[in-house]
Amino acid sequence: MAEIIFTQDVNRKLKDILQSYIPKDIFVLTDNHSKDLCLPFFDKELILTNHFIEIEPGETHKSISSLEKVWNILSTQGAKRSSVLINIGGGMVTDLGGFAASCFKRGIHCINIPTTLLSQVDASVGGKTGVNFLGLKNEIGTFSIPDYVLIDTCFLKTLPRRQILSGFAEMLKHALLKGGEHLKAVMKFTPETISSTEFMQMLEESVEVKKKIVAEDPKEHGIRKALNFGHTVGHAIESYAIEKGIELYHGEAVAYGMIAELHLAVKKKGFNNEIYHQISQFINTLYTPYTSVTDGETLYKLMLHDKKNDNRGVNFTLLEAPGRISIDNYCSREEIIDTLQEIHFTI
Amino acid sequence: MAEIIFTQDVNRKLKDILQSYIPKDIFVLTDNHSKDLCLPFFDKELILTNHFIEIEPGETHKSISSLEKVWNILSTQGAKRSSVLINIGGGMVTDLGGFAASCFKRGIHCINIPTTLLSQVDASVGGKTGVNFLGLKNEIGTFSIPDYVLIDTCFLKTLPRRQILSGFAEMLKHALLKGGEHLKAVMKFTPETISSTEFMQMLEESVEVKKKIVAEDPKEHGIRKALNFGHTVGHAIESYAIEKGIELYHGEAVAYGMIAELHLAVKKKGFNNEIYHQISQFINTLYTPYTSVTDGETLYKLMLHDKKNDNRGVNFTLLEAPGRISIDNYCSREEIIDTLQEIHFTI
Numbered sequence: 001m002a003e004i005i006f007t008q009d010v011n012r013k014l015k016d017i018l019q020s021y022i023p024k025d026i027f028v029l030t031d032n033h034s035k036d037l038c039l040p041f042f043d044k045e046l047i048l049t050n051h052f053i054e055i056e057p058g059e060t061h062k063s064i065s066s067l068e069k070v071w072n073i074l075s076t077q078g079a080k081r082s083s084v085l086i087n088i089g090g091g092m093v094t095d096l097g098g099f100a101a102s103c104f105k106r107g108i109h110c111i112n113i114p115t116t117l118l119s120q121v122d123a124s125v126g127g128k129t130g131v132n133f134l135g136l137k138n139e140i141g142t143f144s145i146p147d148y149v150l151i152d153t154c155f156l157k158t159l160p161r162r163q164i165l166s167g168f169a170e171m172l173k174h175a176l177l178k179g180g181e182h183l184k185a186v187m188k189f190t191p192e193t194i195s196s197t198e199f200m201q202m203l204e205e206s207v208e209v210k211k212k213i214v215a216e217d218p219k220e221h222g223i224r225k226a227l228n229f230g231h232t233v234g235h236a237i238e239s240y241a242i243e244k245g246i247e248l249y250h251g252e253a254v255a256y257g258m259i260a261e262l263h264l265a266v267k268k269k270g271f272n273n274e275i276y277h278q279i280s281q282f283i284n285t286l287y288t289p290y291t292s293v294t295d296g297e298t299l300y301k302l303m304l305h306d307k308k309n310d311n312r313g314v315n316f317t318l319l320e321a322p323g324r325i326s327i328d329n330y331c332s333r334e335e336i337i338d339t340l341q342e343i344h345f346t347i
Numbered sequence: 348m349a350e351i352i353f354t355q356d357v358n359r360k361l362k363d364i365l366q367s368y369i370p371k372d373i374f375v376l377t378d379n380h381s382k383d384l385c386l387p388f389f390d391k392e393l394i395l396t397n398h399f400i401e402i403e404p405g406e407t408h409k410s411i412s413s414l415e416k417v418w419n420i421l422s423t424q425g426a427k428r429s430s431v432l433i434n435i436g437g438g439m440v441t442d443l444g445g446f447a448a449s450c451f452k453r454g455i456h457c458i459n460i461p462t463t464l465l466s467q468v469d470a471s472v473g474g475k476t477g478v479n480f481l482g483l484k485n486e487i488g489t490f491s492i493p494d495y496v497l498i499d500t501c502f503l504k505t506l507p508r509r510q511i512l513s514g515f516a517e518m519l520k521h522a523l524l525k526g527g528e529h530l531k532a533v534m535k536f537t538p539e540t541i542s543s544t545e546f547m548q549m550l551e552e553s554v555e556v557k558k559k560i561v562a563e564d565p566k567e568h569g570i571r572k573a574l575n576f577g578h579t580v581g582h583a584i585e586s587y588a589i590e591k592g593i594e595l596y597h598g599e600a601v602a603y604g605m606i607a608e609l610h611l612a613v614k615k616k617g618f619n620n621e622i623y624h625q626i627s628q629f630i631n632t633l634y635t636p637y638t639s640v641t642d643g644e645t646l647y648k649l650m651l652h653d654k655k656n657d658n659r660g661v662n663f664t665l666l667e668a669p670g671r672i673s674i675d676n677y678c679s680r681e682e683i684i685d686t687l688q689e690i691h692f693t694i
Contacts, residue, residue: 022657022658024658025657025658068411071480071487072481075480075481075483075486075652080654080656080657080658081654081656081657082657082658099450102489103450103487103488103489104486104487105654106475106477106490106654107489107490107566128453130453133418133422134423138453139418139422139452140418140450140451141450141453142449142450142489143453304425305422305425307428307452308428309428310369310372310427310429311369311371311372
């Protein structure tokens with residue numbers, strides 16, 4: 001498991017850590033967007049004295065071609081197995097950079113500094129790396145653990161409300177998986193009023209939920225599938241949005257995915273209908289209400305690519321109640337399409 | 348560790364194994380060349396009833412672009428995490444196919460059926476996968492273990508003498524790493540006179556040498572570097588040949604590399620000069636004598652890309668004597684260039 005460090009002084013921590021690597025072997029990867037917004041938080045020498053790799057931002061550039069660019073620079077600038085790649089940015093940068101590092105010379109060192117809430121709470125933990133392929137999210141990737149993950153909430157100040165909410169969807173997911181007091185606290189969240197101390201504590205608790213699950217099942221043979229709650233429908237919506245050029249954030253797709261999958265859970269696992277409505281309302285108040293995307297058949301077809309599936313059909317993680325997780329629920333085409341129609345996701 | 352099965356009935360073994368996979372989830376990867384020469388050894392239903400992926404043969408096609416072709420077919424033909432990719436061919440197919448399988452949806456099942464001596468004795472064991480990048484051998488890859496490796500010497504009948512010798516170089520390497528009676532037996536090898544029973548036994552012993560080293564150190568932090576004996580110089584020669592379009596087999600480059608690295612061992616580790624001359628003569632008799640390639644500086648520069656290097660210079664595995672291995676020997680530019688000149692490898 002990577003060492004996850006929560007800090008309020010990312011520069012000092014990073015400098016301490018870099019003592020253990022060979023100075024001329026340090027490579028920094030970021031995207032244009034994070035370069036402008038996040039690099040100003042770092043001491044100049046850190047960035048200027050090291051090899052620097054810049055890629056284009058956004059899901060469409062989370063591609064084999066960006067990967068080749070990273071490998072090209074690592075190779076031509078003499079990166080060795082002893083080298084370290086520091087990924088500074090959102091999940092796109094840490095996922096792609098983590099994948100690049102895990103395959104270059106069959107694996108070099110890697111440090112992630114996630115700068116969005118989404119990557120801090122989700123991509124930071126668990127060692128999933130990857131790029132998109134043929135419009136499918138993370139179709140190509142590895143399980144590979146970075147040496148360190150540095151989490152500093154200072155970067156969150158650079159984020160617009162919509163991006164904070166995108167990350168918050170994963171926190172809500174963790175809270176639904178855990179249930180109890182943590183869920184109650186998370187359900188009171190409003191980005192405008194929460195104090196930074198409260199938020200930092202909620203973030204640490206949230207990361208802890210994921211860390212515990214991943215430690216039990218690093219390669220997703222069993223309980224780790226719990227973390228896919230909301231993602232079977234969520235990924236299908238997101239894939240569709242990428243394909244059509246619709247701007248939709250990952251967490252937004254997951255938030256809508258959680259509504260759909262809780263609806264399935266009400267029908268199939270006896271999830272309490274009233275709690276479903278509370279959560280559905282909470283999501284629809286916090287996020288732009290999501291009314292229609294495309295027909296259910298199109299979303300269903302996209303779900304058929306989900307990595308958890310086998311020949312038994314589309315595999316869902318459903319909840320019997322908050323904190324009561326049920327993995328490997330196979331739902332039929334009809335059940336899925338009915339749910340999508342009932343919650344008005346499809347036209 | 349993969350289950351390595353030596354068999355004289357590859358069809359029966361493969362059919363037994365495939366019982367445990369879902370029939371419509373079976374994909375077969377091969378190259379044009381192995382398709383013509385090796386697929387006739389298999390029962391027709393095995394190949395015809397499964398998804399079939401064909402790539403171009405040869406080191407130049409061990410590339411990201413071939414990899415994308417494989418991923419494309421896996422994705423569009425609905426491969427799942429439960430799917431299995433059967434790689435049938437030489438090291439190029441098993442390395443590339445192993446890499447493709449290890450990253451597709453972050454890892455699907457994989458069975459290797461190596462059909463050249465080189466891949467049976469080397470690529471078959473140890474879980475190194477990869478493709479070439481910017482002219483550098485296996486620059487991009489993973490450590491990933493296939494479910495099974497099936498070794499049947501029937502395929503070797505399809506190979507010309509030169510390819511048998513290419514594989515034999517790795518057997519000689521294993522024998523030098525082991526020493527003793529096994530080395531003596533291997534030093535008596537001639538492709539024309541050896542019986543198939545003797546050869547099968549020698550092959551199993553040879554694979555055993557590698558298997559034991561890999562089991563001790565799967566990710567090459569220490570003793571596994573022993574297996575790179577002959578490869579630091581060998582890979583440089585091979586990279587140069589690829590770049591210039593010179594036809595040179597991997598084992599040929601390794602054979603010449605072993606001469607160079609034994610010469611370094613005589614100078615630096617007190618390796619017995621007489622044994623050096625015996626081995627050097629054995630190699631030069633068996634293989635087309637190798638006189639000159641390029642200048643030492645060019646080869647030295649190619650060695651700087653070797654994955655084992657760090658900032659201390661070019662890292663060699665040297666022998667103090669047959670069976671007495673010394674890893675992590677850093678040689679200077681002068682030592683390397685002098686050796687290459689003394690053994691007439693360079694112009």
